[in-house]
Amino acid sequence: MSSRPIATSRTAAGLPTARLVTWWVIASEIFIFGGLLASYVMHRLGHPEWAAQAAHTHTWAGALNTFVLLTSSLFAVLAHKAAGSGDGARAARLLRLTALGGTTFLCVKAFEWTHEIKAGFVLSSGGFWSFYYTVAGLHGLHVLAGVIIMLFIAADAARNEELQRVECIGIYWHFVDIIWIFLFPLLYIAR
Amino acid sequence: MSSPSHAHHPAYVKIWAVLVVLLIVSVLGPLTGIRWLMLLLAFGIAVVKAYLVAKNFMHVNSEPRWVAYLLIICLALVIVLFAGVAPDVMKHRGLSWENRAAQQAVEAGSHAAGPAHE
Numbered sequence: 001m002s003s004r005p006i007a008t009s010r011t012a013a014g015l016p017t018a019r020l021v022t023w024w025v026i027a028s029e030i031f032i033f034g035g036l037l038a039s040y041v042m043h044r045l046g047h048p049e050w051a052a053q054a055a056h057t058h059t060w061a062g063a064l065n066t067f068v069l070l071t072s073s074l075f076a077v078l079a080h081k082a083a084g085s086g087d088g089a090r091a092a093r094l095l096r097l098t099a100l101g102g103t104t105f106l107c108v109k110a111f112e113w114t115h116e117i118k119a120g121f122v123l124s125s126g127g128f129w130s131f132y133y134t135v136a137g138l139h140g141l142h143v144l145a146g147v148i149i150m151l152f153i154a155a156d157a158a159r160n161e162e163l164q165r166v167e168c169i170g171i172y173w174h175f176v177d178i179i180w181i182f183l184f185p186l187l188y189i190a191r
Numbered sequence: 192m193s194s195p196s197h198a199h200h201p202a203y204v205k206i207w208a209v210l211v212v213l214l215i216v217s218v219l220g221p222l223t224g225i226r227w228l229m230l231l232l233a234f235g236i237a238v239v240k241a242y243l244v245a246k247n248f249m250h251v252n253s254e255p256r257w258v259a260y261l262l263i264i265c266l267a268l269v270i271v272l273f274a275g276v277a278p279d280v281m282k283h284r285g286l287s288w289e290n291r292a293a294q295q296a297v298e299a300g301s302h303a304a305g306p307a308h309e
Contacts, residue, residue: 049296181240
């Protein structure tokens with residue numbers, strides 16, 4: 001019997017089980033964020049007065065965070081490339097840079113939220129702010145989870161172990177990036 | 192380890208540069224002062240950026256075709272959800288009903304925001 005883990009060997013669906021699971025996670029996440037964003041859009045269209053609330057968000061902080069996530073996605077895909085060529089040490093370095101990007105994103109978010117809460121805009125300040133904190137908070141939790149998982153995978157990758165996981169966390173990270181790509185215009189640009 | 196289908200790697204840094212340029216354009220959109228152009232730029236560019244990330248970074252086009260179908264079906268179902276629920280949320284009155292709380296919220300918000308938002 002083979003000692004290779006099932007996550008790297010089974011191909012009944014045409015791709016390794018670990019990647020199959022990653023795509024299923026992404027599919028379920030589409031419903032979580034899709035439902036939330038669809039609700040936000042329909043409420044926003046029904047409440048033109050929310051534009052005045054959205055004007056209080058910090059566009060430049062949102063833009064900086066978009067840049068940070070796009071750059072961290074570049075590091076994630078370069079880590080995948082390094083893992084594909086068997087260079088675990090480089091993949092680990094790039095994954096840690098990706099995690100640094102995620103941490104920077106959370107720090108900028110904390111700075112933003114501190115200013116907004118100090119200005120009196122809290123979860124219960126109205127429909128816009130309820131959606132703002134819920135959607136951005138849920139996204140932030142996904143970033144935090146991604147950073148933690150990535151650091152564990154980087155530790156394995158540095159020893160040239162479980163390199164297939166580098167691609168899986170990369171796919172997840174790019175999805176988190178895509179969600180933010182849509183949150184940015186919805187929460188910061190459309191006023 | 193990555194599957195052989197992912198052996199071809201596009202020019203990731205160039206794609207990242209394109210994404211950053213698109214981000215800059217979408218941030219500068221509001222400076223035009225034209226609302227429809229700003230919204231078109233912001234959401235049009237978001238769709239293009241998401242496509243570039245999915246195609247080149249997530250390698251969706253290198254996966255078995257059912258992966259793309261799975262994602263498209265999920266997105267289509269979200270659109271069905273939107274189409275089914277949106278009329279009740281976006282409209283504040285119908286033939287035999289009205290959502291007074293929403294009407295009052297719009298009115299109060301419009302007064303608070305001033306003439307520009309009425």
